[in-house]
Amino acid sequence: MPENTIIAPTAGAPDAETCLPDSEERRLASLESYGVLDTVEEADFDDIVELISIICEAPIAVINFIDRDRQWFKSVKGLGVRETPLDISICAHAILQPDLFIVEDTREDPRFSNNPLVTQDPYLRFYAGALLTDKDGLPLGTLCVLDHKPRDLNANQRFALQTLANQVMTQLEFRRSLREQQALIEKLDAVRKDLVITAATDSLTGLLNRGSFEQLLEREALRIQQGAPSAVLMMIDLDFFKEINDQFGHHVGDRALTGFADVCRDVFRQSDILARWGGEEFSVFMPRTKLDNALLAAERLRTALRQNDLIAVDSAPGAITFSAGLCTFNGKQGPAEAMQRADELLYQAKTEGRDRIICEE
Numbered sequence: 001m002p003e004n005t006i007i008a009p010t011a012g013a014p015d016a017e018t019c020l021p022d023s024e025e026r027r028l029a030s031l032e033s034y035g036v037l038d039t040v041e042e043a044d045f046d047d048i049v050e051l052i053s054i055i056c057e058a059p060i061a062v063i064n065f066i067d068r069d070r071q072w073f074k075s076v077k078g079l080g081v082r083e084t085p086l087d088i089s090i091c092a093h094a095i096l097q098p099d100l101f102i103v104e105d106t107r108e109d110p111r112f113s114n115n116p117l118v119t120q121d122p123y124l125r126f127y128a129g130a131l132l133t134d135k136d137g138l139p140l141g142t143l144c145v146l147d148h149k150p151r152d153l154n155a156n157q158r159f160a161l162q163t164l165a166n167q168v169m170t171q172l173e174f175r176r177s178l179r180e181q182q183a184l185i186e187k188l189d190a191v192r193k194d195l196v197i198t199a200a201t202d203s204l205t206g207l208l209n210r211g212s213f214e215q216l217l218e219r220e221a222l223r224i225q226q227g228a229p230s231a232v233l234m235m236i237d238l239d240f241f242k243e244i245n246d247q248f249g250h251h252v253g254d255r256a257l258t259g260f261a262d263v264c265r266d267v268f269r270q271s272d273i274l275a276r277w278g279g280e281e282f283s284v285f286m287p288r289t290k291l292d293n294a295l296l297a298a299e300r301l302r303t304a305l306r307q308n309d310l311i312a313v314d315s316a317p318g319a320i321t322f323s324a325g326l327c328t329f330n331g332k333q334g335p336a337e338a339m340q341r342a343d344e345l346l347y348q349a350k351t352e353g354r355d356r357i358i359c360e361e
Helices: 024-033 043-055 155-200 210-225 241-248 250-267 291-306 335-351
Strands: 005-007 060-066 070-077 083-085 100-103 126-133 139-147 231-238 273-278 281-286 322-329 357-359
Touching (some): 043 060, 043 139, 100 155, 139 155, 155 210, 210 231, 210 273, 210 281, 210 322, 210 335, 250 273, 250 281, 250 291, 281 291, 291 322, 291 357, 335 357
Parallel strands (some): 005 100, 322 357
Antiparallel strands (some): 060 070, 060 139, 100 126, 126 139, 231 322
């Protein structure tokens, strides 16, 4: 008989509950980490069960895992159930042993002689189980074979039982590695998306930055040239913003910029693209829009700003105002020319006294 084989004693065996190792919670956590419990039957494991059944000439073969209060079968041949209560599990005893666990005759073993699996259908008389252990040596379950008559395994059958048990764990380790790799890939993809968003947005306001807005205009110009409806470009400059920074400090100026961006998000449509062009200048791309509708949106923005104290300083001179220039974006001009036209209209609004909106004619 091989040195690493344990034959179950016929008397004086300790109860399974009193033998639970101190590492039980770690064992259960390890079992959970493999994600195997309550999964569907799979050919890779069914093939192992079928093969060990043939090698050991056993009518019943099972890959099972010992959960907190049940014994669950990943793959099973010869039994019509996928799990049993833990208190009648022979494998719950097997995981307390360091090596192969063999019960030649369950009727002669006081631990199992009154077990309903032994005294009633399916009348299990023989059991041999090889441990399924994780990389830390924690026992998760067994690959086992059972028979309806007392018997034993020869040396080759015992070797095959342990070898195929190792193959079960190799499969589980491989699948867990694949899941971990997939999780890492998904995490890297999320980081990459965050980096793309970070590179495309203004760090203060969260709006698009100038470079991303220019790329957007290039794409939209092609769409319009291919038949998409024309759009409107709007350039906005906050009036006397330098004085706000000089008088109240840049922290107040930054708060005003973020507040202005929030007001813009409330006023403009979700389809409108907002960007911080630079400093206190902002740009808006309004797809499928006519100038008169864009002008109404700009006026709504003026009204909303009057109702919001973006500076939030007692000695502030009042609500922030802005100047704006609006022009049609119809694809006849390139994005750079269109932005230059909107900027010229903005400059005109500023030279005419600020707090006004100028549309191209």
